[in-house]
Amino acid sequence: MTDFRGLRIGFIGGGNMAGAIIGGLVKSGFSAANMVVSEPFEEARNRLEQQFGVHVTADNAQAIAHQGRAVDVVILAVKPQVMKLVAEGIAPAVQAHRPLVISIAAGITIPDLSRWLLTGAAGAAELAIVRCMPNTPALVVEGATGMFAAPGVSDAQKAMAAAVLESVSKRNYWVANESLIDVVTGVSGSGPAYFFLLVECLEAAGVQLGLPADVARGLAAQTCLGAGRMLEATGEDPAELRRKVTSPKGTTEAALNSLEASGIRGIFVEAVNRATERGAELGQIMGQQ
Numbered sequence: 423m424t425d426f427r428g429l430r431i432g433f434i435g436g437g438n439m440a441g442a443i444i445g446g447l448v449k450s451g452f453s454a455a456n457m458v459v460s461e462p463f464e465e466a467r468n469r470l471e472q473q474f475g476v477h478v479t480a481d482n483a484q485a486i487a488h489q490g491r492a493v494d495v496v497i498l499a500v501k502p503q504v505m506k507l508v509a510e511g512i513a514p515a516v517q518a519h520r521p522l523v524i525s526i527a528a529g530i531t532i533p534d535l536s537r538w539l540l541t542g543a544a545g546a547a548e549l550a551i552v553r554c555m556p557n558t559p560a561l562v563v564e565g566a567t568g569m570f571a572a573p574g575v576s577d578a579q580k581a582m583a584a585a586v587l588e589s590v591s592k593r594n595y596w597v598a599n600e601s602l603i604d605v606v607t608g609v610s611g612s613g614p615a616y617f618f619l620l621v622e623c624l625e626a627a628g629v630q631l632g633l634p635a636d637v638a639r640g641l642a643a644q645t646c647l648g649a650g651r652m653l654e655a656t657g658e659d660p661a662e663l664r665r666k667v668t669s670p671k672g673t674t675e676a677a678l679n680s681l682e683a684s685g686i687r688g689i690f691v692e693a694v695n696r697a698t699e700r701g702a703e704l705g706q707i708m709g710q711q
């Protein structure tokens with residue numbers, strides 16, 4: 423099996439998600455010395471340099487060819503709202519060095535990205551672009567990622583993209599069409615926030631009913647973690663695990679009946695749907711620029 427840990431990787435944008443992926447890559451044995459991050463904010467650059475030992479620069483083109491050497495993979499980790507500007511700016515470097523491009527931006531479609539990255543190109547050329555949606559648990563190598571490859575991406579490049587994402591994600595899935603990446607965004611890209619909210623809610627309920635805040639926080643957070651670990655360790659259907667907690671006419675049943683009566687399932691379908699639609703909408707708005 424190919425060892426991808428020697429890959430040279432450039433990051434455009436050194437924010438939350440780039441930091442999470444760099445942290446995961448380093449934990450997985452990728453060399454920080456082979457990574458270069460371009461980031462306009464000096465404090466963020468210094469933080470990344472000190473924390474991980476990566477090379478940093480304020481010049482985006484430098485993250486594609488650093489000290490005269492081209493990277494193998496460039497990860498676009500800027501907000502969707504600045505992606506057009508950023509992509510057009512790095513277009514000459516991408517066309518010259520043709521790295522595998524991995525975009526993690528919510529909503530931005532491969533056709534738009536390809537068009538921006540081919541700005542000024544003489545004739546039609548196909549770029550290797552993988553669009554994916556990881557999530558912040560990548561920082562602790564517990565990420566979940568959905569990926570979609572443009573037609574111009576070879577099997578070897580798909581393996582390279584998967585190796586990068588698998589180094590920070592426990593679950594990595596290729597999806598059948600690009601629009602499903604918006605659904606992945608709604609389920610797992612934004613998903614960690616739903617679980618953090620749940621912990622906040624449980625903590626607040628505990629406090630309201632008399633527990634000290636630190637105790638309520640500890641119980642809620644560990645219960646979230648423990649439930650996740652059980653899902654992983656047993657491989658059982660979550661519905662079955664839920665049934666095992668729920669004694670007939672007991673306390674869990676009382677709580678679950680309350681949640682069902684409040685329409686918990688519909689609430690989540692609606693929330694994921696809203697996130698999915700927002701992803702598609704962001705792509706549409708940015709693509710029209």
Ligand SMILES: NC(=O)C1=CN([C@@H]2O[C@H](COP(=O)(O)OP(=O)(O)OC[C@H]3O[C@@H](n4cnc5c(N)ncnc54)[C@H](OP(=O)(O)O)[C@@H]3O)[C@@H](O)[C@H]2O)C=CC1
Pocket residue numbers: 434435436437438439440460461462463466482499500501502504508526527528555556557558611612
């Ligand atoms: N956060 C998450 O959970 C997830 C986010 N994503 C996607 O990842 C992308 C990044 O999100 P996130 O990390 O949260 O956002 P951040 O704002 O934390 O990171 C984006 C970084 O890009 C920098 N930046 C801004 N303009 C430029 C530029 N012209 N050239 C280079 N860098 C620039 C920003 O600097 P400055 O702050 O100075 O503007 C910032 O540090 C988004 O597209 C998002 O959709 C995907 C999965 C999960």
Ligand SMILES: O=C(O)[C@@H]1CCC=N1
Pocket residue numbers: 528607611612
């Ligand atoms: O909220 C967002 O738009 C990004 C994409 C997925 C998680 N955070």
